Amino acid sequence: MNGPSRSEESLRQFLLGKVDDAERERIESRSLIDPQLKEQLLAAEQSLIDDYLEERLTADHRESFLLQYGASYRQRRKLRIAKSIKEYAEAQPVTAPIDAMPNVIRRRWFRLEAKPKLVWGVAAILIVALLLVVWLQSRRSQPDAQQQ
Amino acid sequence: MARDSVTNPDGFDEILAWLNPNRELAGTMYVQLRHDVARIFLWNRCSDPEGLTDEVFDRVARKVHNLRQTYNGDPRLFFYGVARNLVKETAKKVKTYASFDDAGVTLRARAQVEVDEEEESVQAREHCLQLCLNKLNSEQRRLILEYYAMDEQGKISHRVRIARQLGLSIETLRVRIYRIRVTLEECIERCLDRKDINK
Numbered sequence: 001m002n003g004p005s006r007s008e009e010s011l012r013q014f015l016l017g018k019v020d021d022a023e024r025e026r027i028e029s030r031s032l033i034d035p036q037l038k039e040q041l042l043a044a045e046q047s048l049i050d051d052y053l054e055e056r057l058t059a060d061h062r063e064s065f066l067l068q069y070g071a072s073y074r075q076r077r078k079l080r081i082a083k084s085i086k087e088y089a090e091a092q093p094v095t096a097p098i099d100a101m102p103n104v105i106r107r108r109w110f111r112l113e114a115k116p117k118l119v120w121g122v123a124a125i126l127i128v129a130l131l132l133v134v135w136l137q138s139r140r141s142q143p144d145a146q147q148q
Numbered sequence: 149m150a151r152d153s154v155t156n157p158d159g160f161d162e163i164l165a166w167l168n169p170n171r172e173l174a175g176t177m178y179v180q181l182r183h184d185v186a187r188i189f190l191w192n193r194c195s196d197p198e199g200l201t202d203e204v205f206d207r208v209a210r211k212v213h214n215l216r217q218t219y220n221g222d223p224r225l226f227f228y229g230v231a232r233n234l235v236k237e238t239a240k241k242v243k244t245y246a247s248f249d250d251a252g253v254t255l256r257a258r259a260q261v262e263v264d265e266e267e268e269s270v271q272a273r274e275h276c277l278q279l280c281l282n283k284l285n286s287e288q289r290r291l292i293l294e295y296y297a298m299d300e301q302g303k304i305s306h307r308v309r310i311a312r313q314l315g316l317s318i319e320t321l322r323v324r325i326y327r328i329r330v331t332l333e334e335c336i337e338r339c340l341d342r343k344d345i346n347k
Binding site for chain 2: 008014015017025028029031032033038039040042043045046047054067068069071072074075077078080081082084085086088089090092
């Protein structure tokens with residue numbers, strides 16, 4: 001695994017409460033008005049929570065993480081829920097790997113899956129078309145049989 | 149614990165108008181700002197982020213009429229200033245009333261996680277998880293389950309592969325997963341709250 005990038009590392013330090021007050025205030029205030037920084041912070045937080053749940057944090061970071069994210073009941077509950085999601089996902093039978101389908105087909109399939117009416121409609125049209133072809137084929141072969 | 153906000157309707161309207169002249173946009177900004185301010189309290193280890201956020205908005209609501217004429221700059225930064233002051237006030241109170249050091253707090257937090265775990269039935273959580281997973285659309289459901297699938301060894305490369313297949317950077321994938329997880333968590337929390345009430 002590649003280590004976190006320098007900026008991600010500094011955001012991680014912030015999230016673990018390991019920066020001075022001036023830096024903390026700079027990051028916090030910017031996060032309210034700079035959507036890009038906010039996205040980066042959310043990603044760093046996600047990565048930190050994942051590392052905690054997957055027990056990849058050092059002892060020192062784990063202590064800091066618990067201080068930071070174990071402070072309120074709601075936050076602890078969020079961690080438990082995140083842990084449940086992870087455990088549930090791990091327990092699921094392995095499905096087809098996500099990259100078994102080319103990206104474009106995959107996206108289209110996702111879109112189709114979200115529209116069952118469309119899928120059924122297309123399926124019905126295909127069945128009708130198939131029946132029509134069979135019927136036309138049988139009609140075409142009937143005069144041949146009569147001539148013989 | 150969140151308390152009842154005392155922001156009056158006029159104050160609320162003025163905050164919206166201050167955030168943005170377009171009321172619809174202002175409403176979106178208001179909701180977003182509340183989330184962001186609550187997150188700041190969380191980052192500062194405050195035990196009641198929602199209650200403190202209410203307090204910030206109440207304080208601003210009391211001054212907003214004058215602020216609109218006198219304050220220059222992004223209003224969100226004023227909210228941040230109020231939140232920052234509240235963090236300091238809260239820290240002072242904690243220092244006055246509590247004597248435990250950081251190590252004690254960590255031990256307490258860890259012990260608390262275990263106690264909470266026992267209090268909340270695992271079955272209830274699983275039931276709510278199933279229920280809420282079914283409320284996600286199939287793409288979101290598949291993505292989050294894929295993201296957390298695999299054992300520890302293969303997980304990292306698996307996620308890099310998912311990101312590549314979706315044409316995303318790993319950071320963007322994380323943010324996408326974060327958003328799905330927040331939706332899922334909120335649904336599970338509501339479900340668990342309902343179960344608490346029905347006990």
